[in-house]
Amino acid sequence: MKPAGAALLAMALFSTAAGAYPSMIRHGYTQCGACHTDPSGGTLLTPYGRAQSELLLSTRWGAGKEDEPSAKDDFLFGLVPTPDFLTLGGWFRYGYIWNTVGGTLVDRRLLQMRGDVAAALRLGPLRAAAQLGYASASSAPFTELAWVTRSTNDANLVSREHWIGLAFADDTGLVRGGRIYLPFGLRNLEHTSFVRTATRTDINQDQQDGIAVAIAKESWRMEVMAILGNYSLRPDAFRERGLSGYLEVSPFSRLALGVSALVTRADAGLGSEGPTLRQAYGVTARASPWTPLVLLAEVDALITTALGNGGASAGHADWLQADLEVLRGVHILSAVEGMKPPGGGPSSLGFWGGAAWFVFPHLDVRADWIRRSTTGSPATGTFLLQLNGYL
Amino acid sequence: MNARNLLASLLLLSSMARPALALERAGDVTVLARGPGGLRIEGKSREVSLAEDASALLFKVPLAPIDTGIGLRNRHLRESLEVDKFPDATLRVRRSDLQFPQDRSPVESQVTGELMLHGHSRAVPVHYRAERTAGGLTRIAGSLQLDMRDFEIVPPSYLGVSVSPAVEVDIDLTVDGL
Numbered sequence: 001m002k003p004a005g006a007a008l009l010a011m012a013l014f015s016t017a018a019g020a021y022p023s024m025i026r027h028g029y030t031q032c033g034a035c036h037t038d039p040s041g042g043t044l045l046t047p048y049g050r051a052q053s054e055l056l057l058s059t060r061w062g063a064g065k066e067d068e069p070s071a072k073d074d075f076l077f078g079l080v081p082t083p084d085f086l087t088l089g090g091w092f093r094y095g096y097i098w099n100t101v102g103g104t105l106v107d108r109r110l111l112q113m114r115g116d117v118a119a120a121l122r123l124g125p126l127r128a129a130a131q132l133g134y135a136s137a138s139s140a141p142f143t144e145l146a147w148v149t150r151s152t153n154d155a156n157l158v159s160r161e162h163w164i165g166l167a168f169a170d171d172t173g174l175v176r177g178g179r180i181y182l183p184f185g186l187r188n189l190e191h192t193s194f195v196r197t198a199t200r201t202d203i204n205q206d207q208q209d210g211i212a213v214a215i216a217k218e219s220w221r222m223e224v225m226a227i228l229g230n231y232s233l234r235p236d237a238f239r240e241r242g243l244s245g246y247l248e249v250s251p252f253s254r255l256a257l258g259v260s261a262l263v264t265r266a267d268a269g270l271g272s273e274g275p276t277l278r279q280a281y282g283v284t285a286r287a288s289p290w291t292p293l294v295l296l297a298e299v300d301a302l303i304t305t306a307l308g309n310g311g312a313s314a315g316h317a318d319w320l321q322a323d324l325e326v327l328r329g330v331h332i333l334s335a336v337e338g339m340k341p342p343g344g345g346p347s348s349l350g351f352w353g354g355a356a357w358f359v360f361p362h363l364d365v366r367a368d369w370i371r372r373s374t375t376g377s378p379a380t381g382t383f384l385l386q387l388n389g390y391l
Numbered sequence: 392m393n394a395r396n397l398l399a400s401l402l403l404l405s406s407m408a409r410p411a412l413a414l415e416r417a418g419d420v421t422v423l424a425r426g427p428g429g430l431r432i433e434g435k436s437r438e439v440s441l442a443e444d445a446s447a448l449l450f451k452v453p454l455a456p457i458d459t460g461i462g463l464r465n466r467h468l469r470e471s472l473e474v475d476k477f478p479d480a481t482l483r484v485r486r487s488d489l490q491f492p493q494d495r496s497p498v499e500s501q502v503t504g505e506l507m508l509h510g511h512s513r514a515v516p517v518h519y520r521a522e523r524t525a526g527g528l529t530r531i532a533g534s535l536q537l538d539m540r541d542f543e544i545v546p547p548s549y550l551g552v553s554v555s556p557a558v559e560v561d562i563d564l565t566v567d568g569l
Contacts, residue, residue: 027461028432030429030431031428031429031430032428033427033428033429033430034426034427034428034430034552039428046550046551047550047551048549048550048551048552051549055461055463064462065462065463066462066463067462067463068463069463084551170427171427172427172428172429216429218425218429218431219429219431253431
């Protein structure tokens with residue numbers, strides 16, 4: 001692999017995105033909808049979610065355990081009051097990355113990783129949410145699945161989600177249509193982990209257009225989505241259509257076990273020239289045996305079938321992460337992951353180590369070191385520093 | 392009355408005047424409230440006591456120590472319950488309505504108790520299970536459901552997330568004798 005290619009690949013593989021915290025199960029939050037406008041989590045924070053961000057995630061800088069969150073936690077530090085029916089927010093994220101291949105530094109650069117604003121409406125049973133963001137020209141390979149504009153040489157507008165829906169059953173259910181985060185697996189923010197890239201269910205650009213129904217009850221939650229295709233992707237032959245969904249049960253307040261499935265068909269599968277059926281079936285676990293420690297696991301079986309010639313191939317992707325909160329707001333993160341792609345490609349093994357500090361509700365910093373080895377290729381290493389801002 | 396008889400009489404009177412006999416060895420209380428979207432709010436305390444007199448068992452739960460896992464939420468709970476004015480919840484169950492376990496014969500039944508909470512008293516159905524354990528101890532597991540509005544408690548609401556007025560309470564208590 002050429003160094004420049006390796007650098008681009010690493011840049012694609014090792015960026016992260018703030019916003020999804022399945023580790024909140026450490027505080028007994030097995031569900032997502034109280035804190036996020038998306039019932040399956042990972043998106044814009046509700047006012048309640050903003051409060052939890054200060055009360056549970058961030059360093060509190062001397063504030064008492066029973067103190068109310070600061071008004072500065074609100075949108076734009078509280079300078080722009082918003083009515084109850086409207087939720088506003090946004091993200092900016094910058095990073096600096098160093099990549100090595102076979103122990104040799106091949107790339108280092110500043111990354112503009114995210115610049116999105118978001119809004120959500122809540123009028124009676126009506127729910128709607130949308131994001132609109134800026135993607136630099138250099139990030140094109142990693143944002144084009146969410147493009148609104150289609151410049152091949154300059155920056156583009158991106159929209160990771162935009163949907164409208166109706167809540168039902170006392171807000172425990174939501175039916176919606178539009179561009180939606182795919183309901184599958186852990187909605188972990190390490191969107192470059194093998195489990196996210198292999199299943200194409202990351203929170204960076206893998207959203208799809210479709211219709212979804214989500215239900216969240218006290219001890220279980222589910223979402224199933226009819227995928228009608230990613231309409232940011234052209235031509236139509238590449239668009240996948242099918243179903244995706246998960247069911248997660250919580251027998252205890254700090255344990256959640258789930259299953260996921262995704263079945264899609266495209267006339268021209270990515271990486272192939274003919275109609276392709278893509279399947280993924282996963283099991284997930286989230287557990288917090290001790291409040292400072294959260295374990296997250298996902299194991300996915302991957303099956304890709306080239307339709308017409310009967311060729312099916314199988315693989316897998318796996319993820320096991322430990323998140324240890326050593327001080328309030330300071331997390332030590334480590335993970336091991338594996339992947340064998342369908343189609344007979346070489347197996348890969350990855351190790352993640354790092355730390356994240358939620359400095360205050362509008363800002364966190366994170367450092368990741370990732371080492372990946374693939375059979376027959378030199379090992380790659382990445383060190384990534386990130387600054388995540390939240391409006 | 393000589394001094395000896397006076398002392399005996401005083402001891403007898405003090406024994407009769409004792410309002411209740413504390414029995415508990417260990418206990419847990421879990422209070423479960425629910426919010427929108429499957430939100431589950433669990434409050435826990437280890438402070439629960441059981442006393443008995445001639446006619447009833449009296450369970451008492453101090454409300455201030457109930458811990459929901461979030462300091463501010465604890466404060467909101469205490470404010471909602473006006474703990475400064477009404478520090479305890481008590482449940483009084485008549486002995487005559489209860490079945491008591493024997494060795495190797497646990498009992499499980501339902502009884503109506505009188506719950507005093509937030510300065511209001513209401514009759515509530517209580518499901519319970521009691522069994523004798525080693526060392527002459529008795530383990531009691533009881534559960535009840537209540538509606539906050541029956542006790543003039545305004546269901547807490549915070550930043551658009553309102554708690555449902557229906558609340559479940561579970562008590563697990565190990566006591567001497569019974």
